[in-house]
Amino acid sequence: MFIIRKVKYLALTAVLLSLSHIASAETIMRVASWLPPTHVQNAVVWPTWGKWIGEATEGRVKLEIEYGLGHPKTLFELVEDGVADASFSYHGYVPGRFKLALGVEEPLMGASAEATSVAYWRVHQKYFAAANEHDGLTVAGVFVHGPGQIQTIDPITSLADLKGKKIRIGGGVPSEIGHRLGVTPVGAPAPKVYELLQQGIVDGVFLPIAEQKTLRLNEVARNVVMLPGGMYLGSFSIFINPDFLDSLSDKDREAIIGVSGEKLSAMAGKAWDSADSVGLKTAEDAGVNLIKVSENDAFAKDFNNLVEGIDQIWLESVADRGVDAESALAELRSIARSYKE
Template identity: 30%
Template sequence: MLKCSIAAVVALGSMTVSGFAQDVSLRLHQMLPPQATIPAKALKPWAEKVMQESGGRIKIDQFDAMALGGTPPSLYDQAKDGAVDIIWTVIGYTPGRFPTTEAFELPFLMTTGEATSKALQEYCEKHCMEEFADVKVIAWHAHGPGLIHSKTPVNTLEDMKGLKIRGGSRTINQMLEKLGSIPVGMPVPAVSEALSKGVIDATTIPWEVTPSLKVSELVSNHTTFSGTNGLYTQTFVVAMNKSAYDAMPDDLKKVIDDNSGIETAAFFGRVMDEGDIGGKAIAEGRNNNIIVLDEAETQRWKDTAAPLVEAWEAEMTGKGKDGKALVEEARSLVEKYSTGM
């Protein structure tokens, strides 16, 4: 009997020591192939930094290209429900679920990925917490200037008429429709096949993701715009399962917290800006047709897309939010963080 009691005490002591150390293993899941900009240059370094700062007590395994199953639109719920521990996803893949973030997807509002990501983070900390209450948000961020990659040249607004163009969110699809094209919604991993099979004539994505999707091989025209504001951006979130975070000891929570927030958002946005340089260089190296619309033509696009902003403001006001004030704040924050660009 005494031996059993001693054994029980030893076992309990072992469990206590092990429990006190509380090593944590986390699974990070995302949609893109491992060589793409975000998984290779942002998520991997972020995870390595967290692991190092935890003294090896946090282990993060990264699963790329939906390796753990599901589809890109299911990623947020995978984190919410605890099927995985951390995710990176496009917010707009679940239309209407996070409407307050859509202000940043409105046409000609964004500047660079880094500046817009800082602005988005500050804005979301103030206005979006309720929409993301069921996860621990690590960072919100945005990509660099979105542009049009097409099989036929888009030199004027009229060239958009009837083109089947992939859009990545509800707001972007609405913008494409305003501009005269036929929007086709799909997650970014589907773009290559859709272009090669003729399902779409063009796609809206930033330069940084074009190498991993081989877009510069599938199309030969790329349309950009004059001025400091890009045609659009998409918003992203890095989110953690709330229970997984809450179960961590305070010192490990601090490691996660220290790698969350505006500096993390800025890092992700900056990585995407840097990826834009490489993506554009590949298109230039292939002697693709890179079109920069002049100020007058760019203004035509702005004027044509402007009613979308007013419609979004009215829609948000109908939901009990001050839509006009949200857009004005988003613009002001982007300008604030873009000063000195």
């Protein structure tokens, strides 16, 4: 009897040790995020990518989101320094570093976030990656948010009404648009926008319609002008610490790369497109004053005239990058507009 119990004990011990080994073998990929937990990036994009990573690595790598690690402009350095294993951020938060990345923000793209994100990834790989603007990081994906729109506390009836208004602008191409409009720019990360509007520190903001829901702007920005195709598209990258990748087995490293790239870029863009649809419905249900501008309206024509020549400014700004930027921009637009979703 004693021998039988001992055998059972040893068997159980072996099982527990085996389970312990499996648990300890699991690698946690710590992803830093700066948007609210309910935001589409945290509610859809990260969980979906995490599911792909878990399946591709047979459960050996698990993605976990961490909040509150710092301003989004610092996340590039935090991941490079290993404070987090991966993250994402808006390129416009770091003026001067990501010049090429801002090409995708050019007005009048005329395509969805999903289509533009796919085009962006292909153009990034073909033209931009060699310039190494993401030095110290491994780029896992690039994407854009949906069309930026004019969201204000008080209604406006023309672009001229924005002159002198205090407008929160995240940087990048919207900064040039704001300059041409004659607004007073106020810099702040997106999660601070609700507070800025609520307290009257700013008169409005340029952001996609999704934020009527995710940042609850339907409560504080009760007037939205929706230009056809929007004012701009916001440029983001998803990046990983190279040392973290090197710490993995070749098999797991390749597995993560295999579920990143264009696949990740398309998924992120599509998720943000969906968020725009939800944001629009939220605004409509909340009785927000939505002015949906058609292409033939004076509002749209004035905007088209306003942004004339912005392409050239970008082309001149990246002349030192050693990239055929003109071909890259033409290819970007061609792929985005012909993409079949």
